[in-house]
Amino acid sequence: MNQTRNGDRPSALVTGGAGLIGSHLSDLLLAEGWRVRILDNLEPQTHGGGRPTWVPEAADFVVADVCDREALLQALQGVDTVFHQAAYGGYAGDGEVHLHEQLRYRATAGVDPR
Numbered sequence: 001m002n003q004t005r006n007g008d009r010p011s012a013l014v015t016g017g018a019g020l021i022g023s024h025l026s027d028l029l030l031a032e033g034w035r036v037r038i039l040d041n042l043e044p045q046t047h048g049g050g051r052p053t054w055v056p057e058a059a060d061f062v063v064a065d066v067c068d069r070e071a072l073l074q075a076l077q078g079v080d081t082v083f084h085q086a087a088y089g090g091y092a093g094d095g096e097v098h099l100h101e102q103l104r105y106r107a108t109a110g111v112d113p114r
């Protein structure tokens with residue numbers, strides 16, 4: 001897909017776009033002609049030194065938590081497709097499953113998919 005029905009370039013929101021999968025996905029989408037917005041909270045456990053150099057310059061980069069509903073709704077403006085790659089990296093002990101579930105469900109709760 002490199003064109004929407006009305007002829008525009010398609011746009012994507014990549015959550016976790018500063019991470020391993022999200023940044024490669026963003027590179028691919030940009031190369032395919034998509035407009036890309038990344039939303040990533042630069043999780044300190046994953047990114048000790050701030051914005052990593054591999055985040056593509058051509059992407060619109062928003063530093064925010066996917067669980068921040070207002071920030072997420074704002075980042076969804078004008079977006080055709082969401083690639084949800086935000087994930088808590090590392091081991092969080094007994095709370096790990098809880099953290100993953102929280103990130104997956106809280107991020108999308110109440111957001112109208114239309």
Ligand SMILES: NC(=O)c1ccc[n+]([C@@H]2O[C@H](COP(=O)([O-])OP(=O)(O)OC[C@H]3O[C@@H](n4cnc5c(N)ncnc54)[C@H](O)[C@@H]3O)[C@@H](O)[C@H]2O)c1
Pocket residue numbers: 015016017018019020021022039040041042043046047064065066067085086087088089103
């Ligand atoms: N890396 C792999 O080999 C692999 C293989 C199969 C599946 N996956 C899956 O792909 C997804 C991404 O994995 P990855 O390897 O790119 O992880 P990663 O840790 O490299 O990237 C995750 C990104 O999400 C961001 N993030 C974390 N919490 C956030 C939050 N609350 N709000 C916004 N951003 C947040 C982090 O800052 C990071 O940039 C995960 O669901 C993982 O299970 C990864």
